[in-house]
Amino acid sequence: GVRALFDIVTNKRLPCVIETPRQEAYMGRVALSLPERIARMPRGTLAWRLREWLDVGAKVDVGALKQPTLVVFGDEDNTLPSEREAARVVALLTKARAVRVPGAGHAATLGSRIDLRAEVAAFFGAEP
Numbered sequence: 001g002v003r004a005l006f007d008i009v010t011n012k013r014l015p016c017v018i019e020t021p022r023q024e025a026y027m028g029r030v031a032l033s034l035p036e037r038i039a040r041m042p043r044g045t046l047a048w049r050l051r052e053w054l055d056v057g058a059k060v061d062v063g064a065l066k067q068p069t070l071v072v073f074g075d076e077d078n079t080l081p082s083e084r085e086a087a088r089v090v091a092l093l094t095k096a097r098a099v100r101v102p103g104a105g106h107a108a109t110l111g112s113r114i115d116l117r118a119e120v121a122a123f124f125g126a127e128p
Helices: 002-009 021-032 034-040 043-057 082-092 116-124
Strands: 069-074 096-101
Touching: 069 082, 069 116, 082 096
Parallel strands: 069 096
Antiparallel strands: none
16 A cells, blocks of 8 residues: 555565455466467467567577576466576576575566565665
């Protein structure tokens, strides 16, 4: 409510998209409905989305990144094998650390289960 808004405005925390278990459950239902949505999607649209994701989005040479990287994942991600992928990405980078968000799904950074601002500040050695 008002306190959360005050904390956001005064830079004490980042805004959350998912604040309640009900909102998190809704996001989970949306993710679980993806196979049905894909089945009804026009083939041309699906082909375009897959092409963009595979040809453009997935062609990042992660090992070439030199910037410090904080990899955040939910330990209950049923969409992707996030824990395994986080470990793979951290192993490829020279300056990286993984942060597990207990009880979070695929959208681990959207909820209130993690103080992302504090994690980023701690990783970069700054005051939160």
